[in-house]
Amino acid sequence: MALKITVIGTGYLGATHAAAMAELGFEVLGLDVVPEKIEMLATGRVPMYEPGLEELLRKHVAGIEGSTGRLRFTTSWEEVGEFGDVHFVCVNTPQKHGEYACDMSYVDAAFASLAPRLTRPALVVGKSTVPVGSADRLAALLDERAPGDVELAWNPEFLREGFAVDDTLHPDRIVVGVRSEAAEKLLREVYATPVAEGSPFVVTDFPTAELVKTAANSFLATKISFINAMAEVCEAAGGDVAKLAEAIGHDERIGKKFLRAGVGFGGGCLPKDIRAFMARAGELGADQALTFLREVDSINMRRRGHMVELAREAVGGSSFLGKRVAVLGATFKPDSDDVRDSPALNVAGQIHLQGGQVTVYDPKGMDNARRLFPTLGYADSAPEAVRGADVVLHLTEWREFRDLDPAELGKLVTTPIILDGRNALDPDQWREAGWTYRAMGRPRA
Numbered sequence: 111m112a113l114k115i116t117v118i119g120t121g122y123l124g125a126t127h128a129a130a131m132a133e134l135g136f137e138v139l140g141l142d143v144v145p146e147k148i149e150m151l152a153t154g155r156v157p158m159y160e161p162g163l164e165e166l167l168r169k170h171v172a173g174i175e176g177s178t179g180r181l182r183f184t185t186s187w188e189e190v191g192e193f194g195d196v197h198f199v200c201v202n203t204p205q206k207h208g209e210y211a212c213d214m215s216y217v218d219a220a221f222a223s224l225a226p227r228l229t230r231p232a233l234v235v236g237k238s239t240v241p242v243g244s245a246d247r248l249a250a251l252l253d254e255r256a257p258g259d260v261e262l263a264w265n266p267e268f269l270r271e272g273f274a275v276d277d278t279l280h281p282d283r284i285v286v287g288v289r290s291e292a293a294e295k296l297l298r299e300v301y302a303t304p305v306a307e308g309s310p311f312v313v314t315d316f317p318t319a320e321l322v323k324t325a326a327n328s329f330l331a332t333k334i335s336f337i338n339a340m341a342e343v344c345e346a347a348g349g350d351v352a353k354l355a356e357a358i359g360h361d362e363r364i365g366k367k368f369l370r371a372g373v374g375f376g377g378g379c380l381p382k383d384i385r386a387f388m389a390r391a392g393e394l395g396a397d398q399a400l401t402f403l404r405e406v407d408s409i410n411m412r413r414r415g416h417m418v419e420l421a422r423e424a425v426g427g428s429s430f431l432g433k434r435v436a437v438l439g440a441t442f443k444p445d446s447d448d449v450r451d452s453p454a455l456n457v458a459g460q461i462h463l464q465g466g467q468v469t470v471y472d473p474k475g476m477d478n479a480r481r482l483f484p485t486l487g488y489a490d491s492a493p494e495a496v497r498g499a500d501v502v503l504h505l506t507e508w509r510e511f512r513d514l515d516p517a518e519l520g521k522l523v524t525t526p527i528i529l530d531g532r533n534a535l536d537p538d539q540w541r542e543a544g545w546t547y548r549a550m551g552r553p554r555a
């Protein structure tokens with residue numbers, strides 16, 4: 111009999127995990143406490159933009175013509191408790207309001223709702239990013255409140271938005287924190303297909319599994335802030351950070367990836383994860399070990415201010431009043447509609463608040479951007495956004511922006527100045543078309 115799997119929480123992580131589990135051949139039941147989300151998913155629609163996810167979902171959601179019918183959704187905890195052999199908890203852990211620490215209320219609520227419904231033997235698997243020590247606490251809660259024979263495991267997730275489906279079906283590693291061989295065996299069964307395809311399977315204790323996740327995101331954040339610090343030095347010394355990154359990246363120990371200087375990292379993970387990690391280390395008396403993350407965070411936040419200053423300089427050096435600023439990009443990265451802690455929107459917002467007339471365009475993030483920043487101006491296309499602009503800011507590196515024709519765009523603006531906040535456009539192409547091209551950490555032409 112195929113394992114029966116439930117997925118609790120159907121955001122980016124949960125919706126993708128549920129569809130991927132169905133793809134791997136399991137019977138899957140997804141739960142969310144928001145009925146509108148469940149209604150959408152149950153008809154094969156995804157409440158966010160994630161390439162390939164809707165197709166995968168439609169392939170498996172019960173009731174859709176031609177689907178395998180292996181994937182269903184519910185809002186009923188009773189149904190989840192009765193159904194699952196393995197329950198994946200995928201709810202979000204945002205930053206607490208006014209604090210660095212992580213808000214565990216959604217995880218705690220999920221465990222509190224699930225535990226009393228676990229009447230038959232089951233493995234509960236935490237996937238949310240949590241402060242180290244949470245798994246120990248939640249295991250004790252299950253021992254106390256679950257009526258059946260229930261065990262906990264911790265299995266952090268490393269998927270990237272924009273690549274969520276691929277990262278989930280073909281993970282570059284699977285990490286499981288377990289307390290028994292039985293739990294390990296069950297998780298090996300769940301992940302048999304990717305393991306057979308070569309994904310390494312790393313077995314650890316609870317604290318290590320929790321730490322792997324925050325350590326990985328901290329390392330990635332550090333790599334980005336490192337190259338952005340080099341960009342600052344390059345600007346001061348007249349060097350070129352793109353060349354520098356290419357050259358150091360040839361050293362295999364350093365590697366080329368995550369060395370793109372620009373307006374820095376954003377999104378729902380990296381910024382809040384490094385802050386929660388610092389907060390937790392403080393509670394554990396290990397705060398000194400992570401003081402460098404404070405610097406990583408402040409280098410990153412400085413990038414946004416620096417971009418505002420470059421834009422100010424471009425429009426004459428003093429004030430944004432009466433100046434038209436076009437912003438290409440609203441999401442925190444391309445191939446996503448996620449605008450959480452987006453550097454692009456942050457910069458757009460700062461300029462708007464200083465009196466600039468800002469017009470934003472993004473291929474997929476418009477609805478979310480409008481909800482978050484209703485007072486900004488929005489356009490339906492890149493050419494519309496740049497019309498009459500005194501300066502154009504390229505802040506999210508969508509392919510659509512790389513494919514723009516600088517000569518055509520040049521006819522629409524008031525002043526052809528482009529500031530590349532992602533070091534992703536071709537400087538020669540823009541300069542040849544008559545633009546003043548400036549990028550962060552690179553020499554002026």
Ligand code: UGA
Nearest residue numbers: 267268269270271334368369370374375376377379442443
């Ligand atoms: C990140 C991690 O990469 C995933 O492994 C992890 O699972 C996920 O967080 C999570 O914790 O859920 P994600 O937030 O989707 O994934 O985004 P990334 O691709 O890591 O990019 C983060 C930010 O860094 C973006 O704003 C991106 O534009 C920026 N970035 C990335 C740079 O500024 N420079 C680079 O060289 C690379």
